Amino acid sequence: MPHESDATSSAPPVPPAERDPVGDGAAPDVPFDRRTADFYSPGVSLSRLRPRPDVAAAPADLLLRALEPPPVKVRHIPLVDLLRKPYRELNGE
Amino acid sequence: MLVVHGAWVDGRLGVWAEDTARAPAPASRATLRPHPFAAPAAVLAAALGAAVPGGAPATAAPGTAAGGSSAGTGECELTILLPGSARGPLPSPESGLASTARSPKISAWRVPALLLRPVDALSLLDSLSVPDAGAGPSGLDPDDVPGSAAEHGWGPGLSLRYFAVVAEHARGLVRRGRILPRLVVEGGGHAARWRPVLTGADATVLRDLAAAMPPVCRAVAEERPSADVLRAALNGLVDGVARLSLPDRLILGNRPGTKAPLPDRWLYALTGEDAALPAARPAEAAALSGALDGWSASAHELDGPVRACFRLIEPAGEDASWKVEFGLVPRVSPTGAGESDGEVAYLSADRIRAGERAPWLPERPEEVLRADLSRAVRLHPDLYSALRDPEPSGLTVETAWAFSFLRNGAPMLRAAGYGVRLPTWAGRQGLGLKLTTRAVTGEEGFGLDRRVSFRLDVAIGDHTITGEELARLAELRIPLVQVEGQWIELDDQQLKAALKVVEQRGGGERTVGEVIREVVDGGDEELPLVAVDADGLLGDLLSGEAERRLTPVGVPRTLEGTLRPYQERGLSWLSFLSDLGLGGILADDMGLGKTVSTLSLLLSEREGGAHPPTLLVCPMSLVGNWQKEAARFAPSLRVYVHHGGTRKRDDELAEAVREADLVLTTYGTALRDLGALAALEWGRVVCDEAQAIKNSAAQQSRAVRSIPARTRLALTGTPVENHLSELWSIMEFCNPGLLGPAKRFRRRYQDPIETRRDENATRALKRATGPFVLRRLKTDKTIISDLPEKLEMKVWCTLTPEQAELYRAVVNDMMDRIDGSQGIERRGNVLATMTRLKQICNHPAHLLKDGSRLAGRSGKLARLEELAEEIVEEGDKALVFTQYTEFGSLLQPYLAAHLDRPVLWLHGGLPKHRREELVERFQRDDEPMLFLLSLKAAGTGLNLTAANHVIHVDRWWNPAVENQATDRAFRIGQSRNVQVRKFICVDTLEERIDEMIERKKALAESVVGAGEDWLTNLSTEQLRELFRLGPGAVS
Known part of the structure; x- marks a missing residue:
């Protein structure tokens, strides 16, 4: 089974801010032997963990617009130009 | 019964199950023992068949998670750490099996499992997220599980439901475009993958999600960090969702061969099933991944603790100009409006330069402001001129610029996380319709056929716009105008619609029924109804406060009990609607007495003379309750229960109904006996626990709608549980056709309210449905004062x-x-x-x-x-x-x-x-x-x-x-x-x-x-x- 990582051996080092948005600043996990009473249960109820409805109607291609495009071209076409339309369709529009 | 658990294993969702039919038995004493009541993989596969695409997952060569496996879904054996004793592992609470270990210890167990690829995992997990997917924890009705799985109904354990929540987040991230394509290393080779971009609130939410992960989700082979497991699961699911959301190739042409430039091959591999890029040249891979990694990392530049804020200031006088002021706000909420000690934290560039400071301000605030401005120009190029100023503090702009900022720039900047402050009137509805009716002299009584004078005007708020004013507004080049000292945004379509109204509609006479329909219609989409001015009983009804304004009908003499004042008012409202032949939704909070109010209505009607019977449809569990309450409060009512195998049919049924005042039945029986029930004469159909008909397309909803009756009533404590479409469905039962087609309702009310929290649409929906919905809350002091302390x-x-x-x-x-x-x-x-x-x-x-x-x-x-x-x-x-x-x-x-x-x-x-x-x-x-x-x-x-x-x-x-x-x-x-x-x-x-x-x-x-x-x-x-x-x- 393939095991994944987000870096190549020859790639430049990943900027620290991107390394672990999930783990950075998170409290350490409680060891298993102190979780035997609730081993099968989430720490808080699942209702609280559900995503909230999207209130601000941001266009789905906002990230493409807001970021400096990468210097990547495919068949001489800038990558961002190729992605713009598919991104706009991501939210079903 | 199988209780199905989940764990993320090497890029796939591993599912295994406890079988509650296999009573826990002493396990072997080996170091790595088989789980004594885990379900065999084949049984699990058969049980999940309906929930995984293409039926039961394909059988692959048995293996272990650690050993890896080929593509596709396969059976395997996982080693999982679980608490327990020497006798066996502790069962999950969901299994309902008794647990006996006094001081459980963590040890390793072998469980048969299925490994699902992300796309198959999404299908399974999505089936758990469907609201009301089943009656119990099973999420799926065991009766719906085919073949041998019927013997093995299954239900998701909390660990599997946890991954369903992760999948919901993955779908949300993809839907919002919070993803970027990457070049990653997988199994020694390269692959094209979509990865989430987690900034701002998303990063916080995902951290909370990791912290709440059930230990069993991260217990395969070893004790794994929750952040690692969540990151891997989110990566896999986001890639799966993105591929499902992008069915077409991103560029036309055949799949490029291995000699083609890597970016070509990579772009192709971002869609479809095969993400692998074999034989990628290292230099090419390094260049591409470096560019893409840098791109992704730059997303975090938008995620600083302080953000630029743009404040639009309207002209102070006739000769003054519009201004956009720049400043900084701490990043607290996506709107950019931070709060500090109860005060909204915001410092303009001028105040910062003057030396004003705040605890949240960075060391070099002007640099942050300038960098943010540079980035903001990408979203709203009109801001470019500000960059020419070495110390930008704002721009003096024309009305056209301000209009463009309101329409385009502000929403975009706000969505990107910048602070945006607009005048209070911004975004509110401009032009609208005002409906005025007055009673006509000589028309007696009140009914749907009674005529009233009727007039439609174009209005801005309470101010009625004349035809001349409208023509003048239409000639303006820039649709940001001041009327009566109030700025409003106009658009061409609205103006055209308004001119049409002035030309065509005017005034005249209409029936009460037509006026009600006009109000419920809520005007046109371009030109909504914003004000209603009606007198008399029609005014009472349309006010949405009819129950407080109507003359009380009095408590029925035959009621064995008393009504509280708010119940008496409710009875008046029910009688009023019923007399008009209109249906209603009695949506009082639970415990406020919907049952006794309904029984009172029936008694009240019968004290006035003979009345055709009421058919009351309710969940099976409430039949007995209705019977008992009717016997207690309304013993004079003749009640017939139409339910069960011995229920009457054909002529006997007709006879029993004719002899009854109240016929009780269940939703299931109403569906089964629809033909017979629909053929009988009913004065009223009542749906109790009307959430049961919230899905308009469901068979039982269609069934109760199709039973003809003079009037209808829905009883529910929660008229909207999840979506506004439920309200439409219940209203469609009460007053068929009154709210228009579901599609129009969705466009006019549901989408604006649910996706944008549109206040105008919310007001309009309240105006449209208010006359037909009576909802009193326990928290309402006027209601609470009526109640005893302990009910x-x-x-x-x-x-x-x-x-x-x-x-x-x-x-x-x-x-x-x-x-x-x-x-x-x-x-x-x-x-x-x-x-x-x-x-x-x-x-x-x-x-x-x-x-x-x-x-x-x-x-x-x-x-x-x-x-x-x-x-x-x-x-x-x-x-x-x-x-x-x-x-x-x-x-x-x-x-x-x-x-x-x-x-x-x-x-x-x-x-x-x-x-x-x-x-x-x-x-x-x-x-x-x-x-x-x-x-x-x-x-x-x-x-x-x-x-x-x-x-x-x-x-x-x-x-x-x-x-x-x-x-x-x-x-x-x-x-x-x-x-x-x-x-x-x-x-x-x-x-x-x-x-x-x-x-x-x-x-x-x-x-x-x-x-x-x-x-x-x-x-x-x-x-x-x-x-x-x-x-x-x-x-």
């Missing part, structure tokens, strides 16, 4: 056929034993019979103790589920008392999974400190929840005033003990009224003992200290009568 009620439940069969068998068996025994033995037999019958009334699994499924087998449980759902839906908390610890242990995991809310469980087996923790959590946590309590362990001493509902699921038949338990919530410190419900199964020993106590209060009080012992002194014949199962018991 006690009995909840009548029926038995399922399975319960009834068990009940009869136990009575037959035990009566023989009682008859043949004496003294202590007889006494023991009587008490044992009592216990068994009460267990059956609770649930068959309570008596059988076989770990069998709970869903759909107990009328009492069904009622408890309905009530609990309503309670947590309203944001309340409830205490649920049972005298049986084993029943509480069954209920706790079941209700927790069913409600997706905490269900705490306090019983005698818990140490003191644990009990205190539970009480503390219940009292302090603001989340709605249930607290299950053992009557013996928690009946006294505890202070649980956070609850405003108390439910006694089974009875101790001792008012003092029950009152003491109730007083856990109803005591000093309780600021709200408390609703107390006592569950009783109709026509069983429960009802008979309740009757005896009610009839002989004095006796009851004299036996207070004796619990149920006094029953052992009854004669065998008295006991036979007491235990007898009556005909009304079975639903």
Whole structure:
């Protein structure tokens, strides 16, 4: 089974801010032997963990617009130009 | 029953299951032992068949997670760490199996499992997210599971439901475009993958999600960090969702060969199933991944603790100009408006340069402002000119610029996380319609056919716009104008629509019915109705406050009881709508007396003369309750229950209906007997617990809609549970066609309100539906003052056929034993019979103790589920008392999974400190929840005033003990009224003992200290009568 990582051996080092948005600043996990009473249960109820409805109607291609495009071209076409339309369709529009 | 668990294993969702039918048996003593009650992979595959695309997952060569496997879904064996003892692992709470280990230790177990690719995992996980997918924790009705799986109904464990929540987040991230394509290393090669971009609130939410991960999700092979497991799962699911969302290739042409430039191959591999990029040249891979990694990392530049803020300032006078002021705000919310000590934190560039400081301000604020401005120009190029200024503080702009900023720049900047401050009028509706009606002299009475004078005007707020004013506005080049000192945004379509109204509609006369339809229509999409001015009874109705303005109709003489003032007002409203032939939704909070209000309406009508019968459709669990309440409050009503195998048909049915005032039936029976019921004459059709028809396309919704009646009424405590479409569906039952087609409703109200929280659409929907919906809340002080402090009620439940069969068998068996025994033995037999019958009334699994499924087998449980759902839906908390610890242990995991809310469980087996923790959590946590309590362990001493509902699921038949338990919530410190419900199964020993106590209060009080012992002194014949199962018991 393939095991994944987000870096190549020859790639430049990943900027620290991107390394672990999930783990950075998170409290350490409680060891298993102190979780035997609730081993099968989430720490808080699942209702609280559900995503909230999207209130601000941001266009789905906002990230493409807001970021400096990468210097990547495919068949001489800038990558961002190729992605713009598919991104706009991501939210079903 | 299979309880299915999930874990993320090497890029796939690993699922394994406990089989509750395989009773835990002592495990072997080997170091790595097989899990003694895990389901074989083939059984699990068969059970999941319907939930995984293409039926049962394909069988692959057995392997282990650590050993890796080929593409596709496959069976394997996982090594998983679980708490337990030498005898075996502890079962999950969801399994309902008893756990015995006193000091559990973590050890490794081998479990058969299926590994699902992300796309297959998404299909399974999405099926768990569908609201109301099933009646119990199973999420899927076992009856729907085909083949051998029918013997193995399955339900998701909390670990699998956890991954369903992760999948919901993945879908949300993709839908919002919070993803970027990457080049990653997989298994020694390269691959094209979509990865989430987690910044701002997303990163915070995902951190919380990682912290809450059930340990079992990260227990494969070793104790893995939750952040690693969540990151891997999110990566896999986001890639899966993105590929499903992008079915077309991103660039045309055939798949490039391995010699083609890597970016070409990479782009191609971002869609479809095959993400692999074999034989990528290292230099090319390094260049591409470096560019893409840098791109992704730059997203975090938008995520700083302080953001630029843009403030649009309207001209101070006629000769003044618009301004956009720049400043900084701390990043607190996506709107950019941070708060500090209750003050909105914002510092303009000028104030910063003047030396003003705030704790949140960075060391070099001007650099942050300038960098943010540079980035903001990408989103709104009109800001470019500000960059020419070495110390930008704002721009003086023309009206056209301001309009462009309002329309385009502000929403985009706000969505990207910048602070945006607009004048208060911005975004509000500009032009609208104002409808004015007046009673016409000479028209008598009030009815839908009565004529009234009618006029439609174009208006801005309360200001009516004349044709000349409108023409002048239409000639303006820039649609940002000032009318009566108020700035408004116009657009061409609105102006055209307004001119058309002025030309075509004007005034005249209409019928009341036409006016109502006009109001409900809410105007055009371009030009909505923004104001209604009506007089008389029509004004009362359209005000949405008819119940307060109407003349009371008076309490029916035949009502055995009294109505509270708000119930009398409700009766007037019901009568008013009914007289007009209009349907309504009585949506009062639970406990405010919808049942007695409805019965009063029926009595009131009949006091005025003969009336065709009312057909009342309700869930099966409520039939007995309606019967009892009708007998209690409205004994003069002739009630016929149309339900069960012995129900009347054909002419007999017609005869029974003709002879009845109220016909009770269930949604299931209404669907089955639709033809017969629709052919009869009904004065009214009532849907109780009208959430049952919230899905307009569901068969039972269509069925009740198709039964003709003069008028209709829906009763529900929660007219909207999840989506506004539910309100449309219920309104479509009450007043067919009045709200227009569902598609229009979605476009006009649902989408704007649910996706944008559009205030105009919310107001318009309230105006359209207000006349037909009466909803009073317990929190309303005028209602609350009407109520007693403690409202006690009995909840009548029926038995399922399975319960009834068990009940009869136990009575037959035990009566023989009682008859043949004496003294202590007889006494023991009587008490044992009592216990068994009460267990059956609770649930068959309570008596059988076989770990069998709970869903759909107990009328009492069904009622408890309905009530609990309503309670947590309203944001309340409830205490649920049972005298049986084993029943509480069954209920706790079941209700927790069913409600997706905490269900705490306090019983005698818990140490003191644990009990205190539970009480503390219940009292302090603001989340709605249930607290299950053992009557013996928690009946006294505890202070649980956070609850405003108390439910006694089974009875101790001792008012003092029950009152003491109730007083856990109803005591000093309780600021709200408390609703107390006592569950009783109709026509069983429960009802008979309740009757005896009610009839002989004095006796009851004299036996207070004796619990149920006094029953052992009854004669065998008295006991036979007491235990007898009556005909009304079975639903």
